[in-house]
Amino acid sequence: MRAPLEWLLKYVALPADTTIEQISDAFIRMGHEVEGVHTPPPTVGQLVIGHVRSIEELTEFKKPIRFCRVAVGAGNGELGEDGTATDERGIICGARNFVEGDKVVVALPGTTLPGDFTIASRSTYGRISDGMICSAAELGVGTDHDGIIVLDDDAEVGSDARELIGGSDTTFELAVTPDRGYALSIRGLARELAAAFAVPFTDPARVALKTEVKTEVTGDHAWPVRIDDPQGCDRFVMVRVCDVDPQARSPYWLRRRLAAAGIRAISLAVDVTNYVMVELGQPLHAFDAAALSGDIVVRRAVAGEMLSTLDGVTRTLRDTDLVVADDSGAISIAGVMGGASTEISDATTDVLIEAAHWTPPVISRTARRLKLPSEASRRFERAVDPAITAVAAEAAAALLVAHGGGRVWSNRTDVGNPKASEVVVLPIGEPERIVGRPFGPGVTARRLSQVGCTIEAKADETGSSILLVTPPTWRPDLLRTADLVEEIARLEGYDSIDSILPVAPAGTGLTPTQRRERAVASDLASAGLVEILAFPFVGPKDFDQLGLPADDIRRRAASLLNPLDSERPSMRTTLLPGLLETLTRNLSRGSKDLALFELGTVFLPKSNAPRPPQLSAGQPPTPQERAVLDASIPAQPQHVAAVLVGNVDHSGWWGAGRPATWSDAIELARRIGRAAGIELSVVAADNAPWHPGRCASIRVGDWPVGYAGELHPAVVERLGLPPRTVVLELNLSALPVRTAPVPPAITSFPAVNMDVALVVDESVTAAALTAVLLDGGGDLLDSVRLFDVYQGAQVPVGQKSLAFALVIRSSERTLTAAEATQVRDSAVAAAAAAFKATQR
Incomplete structure (x- = not known):
């Protein structure tokens, strides 16, 4: 998750002297890994806002080149179109994503861009280029090399462009764990910073985001919707905006924030849904209402059903996949990616904005099976806040009206009934008991309130003090007492817990x-x-x-x-x-x-x-x-x-x-x-x-x-x-568990070493012959070791010679040669009886 500091400060009032290092440390203390802190390299010199007055196409060169007259402020005595004196420069530029009348960012001669690149007035392509029209990549505020930055019409010509383009804004790149889906939003991260610094937090979901009454269209619900699978979707909201200008462009501030968050700007309708997703954490999807046919139905896919997604790939669905469909069939893979048949185009004027709450496992399985991860699925599989579904859709509609014209349908579609958060019982002394450190008076209530929990204190049937804690809708991971205790410890800081080595309990050690x-x-x-x-x-x-x-x-x-x-x-x-x-x-x-x-x-x-039983949540299994x-x-x-x-x-x-x-x-x-x-x-x-x-x-x-x-x-x-x-x-x-080892018998009597070579069929293994020799030799045969295997001229075909070293010993007396020979002969006789072995 990439979070621009300027966007975070919109909702959290950090002290003016707070440093970037302190903010980064705060994120780490709150349990979020900071993978990087990105600050654009500085631009030294004059970086101003320019107004493109004219464009001359130079066609005599191998690649398209344009000579632009750009007003960069008052100063040289030339008269502009409005009769005022302007400073107008001629600038060579190869980009083609701007037209006459656009506001652009201009680096004047003497300015040093990131990468130690100094702009100078120079002769090129038969003209004098007196400056440079800049792209986001050239200024270090983005990665787009293909086109230059085009600003909004209200940008002031000649003013410093740094503040407008975010030339000094810092972006934090965080690794969000699977249990903290709320942190995949500016809303969630701003709340974390507010708790870390104990400063006020403004919830963007509670900010009034309403359009004027005159822009509304009175009518029925935005679109008829039916949920056939309430287990996969428990809330579905539709907001409709008609008469949208299809050529309207996203404002530069919105495109800049999306770029800082790592999302490429596409079109106004798509950019608005992405902006709300990053800010509130609720993914949205925009449909072209003119492309829909009949009622919208949320259902499981039919096995083998086909859908062409927005990435241009036709995918085969399974009956475990959840889809949004109309009379024509599936039009979107729920929570993962929309379909190509209803996507927003350059001619779309009637936009349906979808906001839904999907069951996380359903989205996760589909995204992984299809190998189709998306920004939406990342959030849905970690769970989003079901309470802001309508707020997010209406916020997107308001932005669409504000920057693309159009009118909002007065009655939104809102079907489904999401499950309310369950109350968790927290004994007063439980945090101290589990964490192992004392907490001051009111710490538990204050920290849980910062998370968004509602708390009621009362006594249980034994008279002990307990807290009845209702977790907020954006924290579905707070299900048990231990979850609340962990949250208190996290907000207090894991570093505040003393490192005390526990005393090992008495026991037998390792098994x-x-x-x-x-x-x-x-x-x-x-x-x-x-x-x-x-x-x-x-x-x-x-x-x-x-x-x-x-x-x-x-x-x-x-x-x-x-x-x-x-x-x-x-x-x-x-x-x-x-x-x-x-x-x-x-x-x-x-x-x-x-x-x-x-x-x-x-x-x-x-x-x-046996098949495992279906267990009841919150209750231990029966015997x-x-x-x-x-x-x-x-x-x-x-x-x-x-x-x-x-x-x-x-x-x-x-x-x-x-x-x-x-x-x-x-x-x-x-x-x-x-x-x-x-x-x-x-x-x-x-x-x-x-x-x-x-x-x-x-x-x-x-x-x-x-x-x-x-x-x-x-x-x-x-x-x-x-x-x-x-x-x-x-x-x-x-393997049998080893018992207490038996020490070998130690004797002072000497051993008798004898060798024997036996010819056997080549199918006989050395291990089998060794076992027979040990058994035939009796207790006096101390060990048998194979030291040679031979097949050659002196051994019949199909047979082999195995040579063994025999160690013969008694623990009671010194053996005679005759006794040792008898042991050897007994072993050889046993081999002859078992395998027809003959002695060489």
């Missing part, structure tokens, strides 16, 4: 699950991986890119009623889409060797989950409703996922680097298990989106808890990733 998650994250970070935090939203395209089968359970995701991104309307069931999107983004920015991980929640809908709610909530296990691309061991003087392979992903999975205090096993598997020959199932016992390995080549190609990208994903919540 075992929390300790496990922190241990895993810390261990992965120590291994060189970088943690990311991705958005938890997915869509069908993400599942398609991963190559998940149509019946894959991960496609069964919980959908959102109001998604932030229409292409990703569901909650994630796997961490991989967000992780791989982050990887792609970093690769596109030049990174080559990346190791990323994310630890987050996934959302798994339950089978046959039965709570049980249904709990049963309908998706399961939310904690997952951890990681991705590796490029080199895991970098190259240097010590030698060549080593690229990441599927084995690194499996080792990371084992590392996660060790950090969680669980020994994980690895079994070959085939699961999308992994490569079928380079995918491992990570298990606790026989129960799979995740997968690790190399991504499928087709997935790598679809996502534009480097070849041999490796990923893993584990379900941390499926």
Whole structure:
């Protein structure tokens, strides 16, 4: 929101010595982020108002050039049209948006414009140009380079132009949070400043904005209107202005304020509606009454209904979209954008001004689905004041009559019944209890009154003092006691709250699950991986890119009623889409060797989950409703996922680097298990989106808890990733919580180290053979470690040789060679029985 200081001062009486820095600090204290403070650069020298007396078209040059005679004040003895002496200058100008008789801004020779550009009298195009006719961009008061500034007819020739064009006015650019829609208006921001400086505030909505009686047209209501969807629109106002001069131009002061607010001037009718929107916060829309057919109806769109909007795009509507329609069909997307068939044109003389109050979620969903944000939708989706709907429409009509002639229809159309604000009970001591600091007498009432609340003090049934607070219509966010307390704290200043570290209550500290998650994250970070935090939203395209089968359970995701991104309307069931999107983004920015991980929640809908009940506002759910709610909530296990691309061991003087392979992903999975205090096993598997020959199932016992390995080549190609990208994903919540660790047995008796090489079928995994050896060797077989895999001339085709290092030890005595040999032979015999293994 861009708010010109000159416009704000129209409604708030700040002290004369208030500085720009103090105003900026006040906005920040009130909770509004100041993104920028814009002050036009100064113009040094003579910047005056000129009167264009004549224009000579110079056609002998490649581009159109005009030689203008411009009166800039009295002084050189030449006689003007009225017989008085004038100072008239000849000026070369290429702009064509002005005519003879217009008032313009002239920089005389010797004047230095912003950008250190000094004007001089010089010969050009065969004429002497004695000055410069200026555009808004050249003066630093706007961005319009195409045409020069054309002032109103009552501008005084020869006077200083700085005050008229706002050459020294400051504009504040604020970031408005979604819960403070009232701050998207001069009205709301002026009220904030009045509260911050404790000075009087004049509400522009209460200023009398009536036209003279002689301009009114007596008749029926402005236009017949019917609301078929009161849930989407609870008030609709129409004001009609006829006999408007279609060629009338917006006054310069209005165009200047709109430009300072970041809105381009278009035509008088459109500019007036935009001006009232910025000032009061109520978006308006102007229809050409001659283009309407029949009664206006506010309804939901018919599925597949088409509408060409003002931006020239034909859009397909859904039955969830709210529209304004007549007998011809939809003529406007409610609260978002009007239709081209009824827009104001250069020939429009009969104008219908619409002001409505729409339900915020309806407007928000439509604007996001259509990717059609507008100044109107920004305000409607944050909620506007339903009490000023008629005031805003009549204010626009008054401005239209004042500057475009015409007459106002005496009876406006006003249908609907907006909901009144509900009373909020505020115990007297609640602000102090919640905020944690004392408030002086009357502070609560004074601060809430500054917001616009009406307050009634009384005692409750226990005799305790309470305040019955009715929030103003422009603050629909004040719904509960906590909202009022927050408002009091905001107005008093968050910096007035002492920073006191609370005493931690006695307890057991972190839960075992929390300790496990922190241990895993810390261990992965120590291994060189970088943690990311991705958005938890997915869509069908993400599942398609991963190559998940149509019946894959991960496609069964919980959908959102109001998604932030229409292409990703569901909650994630796997961490991989967000992780791989982050990887792609970093690769596109030049990174080559990346190791990323994310630890987050996934959302798994339950089978046959009950439908959530419709809860009553202001009342807690019953035990039965709570049980249904709990049963309908998706399961939310904690997952951890990681991705590796490029080199895991970098190259240097010590030698060549080593690229990441599927084995690194499996080792990371084992590392996660060790950090969680669980020994994980690895079994070959085939699961999308992994490569079928380079995918491992990570298990606790026989129960799979995740997968690790190399991504499928087709997935790598679809996502534009480097070849041999490796990923893993584990379900941390499926891991057993670590119990107290058992210390290893320590013995002083020596170990016997023996090696054994076994030839088995190549389908036998090393993990399976290791388990059989440990089981066959008995308690004396301390450990088994694979150290070599061989396939070659000495091994039959279709088989492989696996070499293991055996550690044999007793905690009670020193083993003899015969005892150690017997343990080895028992282990080999078990392998022979299980896999027909033969010893090399």
